Amino acid sequence: MAHVVKYHPSISLLEQYSEGTLAAELALVVAAHLDFCPHCQTLHRDIEADLGCELAMQSAPEANSDSWQQMLNNILAEPAAAVPARKTSPVTPSQSQLVVGQHSFVVPRSLQRLVSKRNKWLTLGGISTAKLPGTDENHLSLLCIETNTQVPLHTHKGLEITLVLSGEMVDEMGQYAAGDLIINTPDHTHTPKNIAGEPCLCLSVLTAPLEFKQGLTRLLNPLQRFFY
Numbered sequence: 651m652a653h654v655v656k657y658h659p660s661i662s663l664l665e666q667y668s669e670g671t672l673a674a675e676l677a678l679v680v681a682a683h684l685d686f687c688p689h690c691q692t693l694h695r696d697i698e699a700d701l702g703c704e705l706a707m708q709s710a711p712e713a714n715s716d717s718w719q720q721m722l723n724n725i726l727a728e729p730a731a732a733v734p735a736r737k738t739s740p741v742t743p744s745q746s747q748l749v750v751g752q753h754s755f756v757v758p759r760s761l762q763r764l765v766s767k768r769n770k771w772l773t774l775g776g777i778s779t780a781k782l783p784g785t786d787e788n789h790l791s792l793l794c795i796e797t798n799t800q801v802p803l804h805t806h807k808g809l810e811i812t813l814v815l816s817g818e819m820v821d822e823m824g825q826y827a828a829g830d831l832i833i834n835t836p837d838h839t840h841t842p843k844n845i846a847g848e849p850c851l852c853l854s855v856l857t858a859p860l861e862f863k864q865g866l867t868r869l870l871n872p873l874q875r876f877f878y
Contacts, residue, residue, distance in 0.1 A: 655683075655687045655690075655828075656826075656827075657826060657830040658683070658689065658831060659831055663680060664680070664693055667681075669701065673785070673788060674784065675784050675785065675855045676788075678853075679831065680831075681760040682758045682761050682853060683831045685758040685759055686758070686828060687829050746759075748792075748851070750771060750778055750794045750849070751773075751794075753794070753849050755851045758815065764783060765782065765792070768781065768783075768792060769782075771794075776798075777795055777801060778793070778794040779791050779792065779794070787857070788856065789856040789859075790853075791853075791854050791856075792851065792852070792854070793812075793852040794849055794852075795817075795842070795843075795844040795849065795852070797844055797845070797849060799843070799844050800842065800843035801841065801843075802841070803840070804839070804860045804862045804863055805836065805838065805839040805861050806834050806835060806836050806858070807836060807858035807860070808856065808859075809835060809855070809856070809857045810833070810838075810854065810855070810856055810857075810860070811834075811854070811855040812831070812832045812834070812853070812854050813830070813831050813832075813853045813854075814829065814830045814832075814851075814852050815828060815851045816828055816849075817846055817848050818845075818846040818848075819850045819852070820842070821840040823838070823840060839863065
């Protein structure tokens, strides 16, 4: 039986996504969630329809006829520019498969091109991470957690938005599988674990570095500036 997605973006987040006002990394996570979730696809279509109705009901500003004619004359007076044919590179089957060590994952359509430009994988204690291209404001990365492995106990200095792409993981607040979108704030402290029989692949956005809370893992806190 197909997995039913249980954790979704809020209506507010979907509205911002539809309006195009989300930061690029957050918009990417929502787009990838939509690839998994028929429920949110329907909500997204409804929101876009509502936005279209609102736009259609707005009164158009009155245009000055002389200004309009002058603009039209200027456009027609410009020589036609030669536009070179735009070459597009189709996504190949190899691009839709993500290989991490000995594991292979199918990548959602919305992530395929970006994932092909990822940085090298860094692996420590059964956890592998690869940074993805993005802005300087947020840290966008892939995270692969091997089976019977946990991410050390940590809290958050900002937001941590995680989308499960494959496999399952659990923490103190729930159990998550492919398509589930989890948002953690500075009020959340948790220990994500993979206790399933397969690796867990996630897409992660951090608006600020994590803060590890136990033992030797706290030594990682000052080192995060080299990876964030």
